Amino acid sequence: MRALVTGGGGFLGGVIVRMLRERGDEVRSFSRATYPALAALGVDQVRGDLSDRAAVIAAATGCDICFHVAAKAGIWGTYDAFYRANVTGTANILEACQVNGIGRLVYTSSPSVVFDGRDVQGGDESIPYPARYEAAYPKTKALAEQMVLTANSPALATVALRPHLIWGPGDNHLVPRILAKGRAGRLRRIGERPNLVDTVYVDNAARAHLLAGDCLTPGSPPAGKAYFISNGQPIPLWEMVNRILAAADLPPVTRSIPPRLAYTIGCICEGIWRILHLTGEPPMTRFVAHELASAHWFDISAARRDLGYDPQVSIDEGLRQLRDWLLTVKL
Secondary structure, X not given: OEEEEEOOXXXXXXXXXXXXXXXXXXXXXXXXXXXXXXXXXXXXXXXXXXXXXXXXXXXXXXXXXXXXXXXXXXXXXXXXXXXXXXXXXXXXXXXXXXXHOOOEEEEEOOHHHHOOOOOEEEEOOOOOOOOOOOOHHHHHHHXXXXXXXXXXXXOOEEEEEEEOOEEOOOOXXXXXXXXXXXXXXXXXXXXXXXXEEOOEEHHHHHHHHHHHHHHOOOOOOXXXXXXXXXXXXXXXHHHHHHHHHHHOOOOOOOOEEOHHHHHHXXXXXXXXXXXXXXXXXXXXXXHHHHHHHOOEEEOOHHHHHHHOOOOOOOHHHHHXXXXXXXXXXXX
């Protein structure tokens, strides 16, 4: 088949592209830049922005399936910037599928679309969207996910995957942030609870996308549904953070601050950043304070049942591969 992968040069998108090429599929990547690694794989690369409707429609020409992975992620930024990339961009992808007669769309969502600041322990896909969000990223991803699922029809089968805290070699978001703050001595535990979280190794997340695409047809079990994707191994959050630090030979996090203090600091930082129009991310936000102080792990039995998903790379093996990669790069 010929697959369009948005964000094919990114962390997750790059692994999806590699796996598609390894099994013989043709791939076109739509990204804002070109990447030598994709060229080496024989990938057709198209440069453009998701907010450019005409460019998105043109990039989808001749494709059989779309993996819409690209998004604006992060904990800080203007709502308009998040909306333009995540909502307008997804609307353009849906129109591109319609115009080009593409019958399958696999959308990369996020568990944060249902996060309301409280513990989620073994939650499944029946968790509702919250009434309000504390950050632009989860709000715009929720709007985009709802658009994708509503668009499911006999002409276009859609599915949304919610991979939780993706990490591994090539990570340009989670692992670098943890290591940078660890080296600077700026990491603090939020509270003393052993709050469990689950994560997903990048190869497992990518494989879930291929499985979803392969079994997705109009009227099939996944059509029109969302699925949580993880390693299925919830462990205490700060144990996972410390294991990532250890992979880079950095000391563990031992100091902590109360959750209420972290939330208050987040409120203050957000106010200062808005009033002074500061660049970069605040050191703390309300959303991050709640995330780091709460349990959030999910039941992946629906993905196992409907997609045939089974995590192949364990956390232990993933950390070994992460350590090997960190020995070859400088983060």
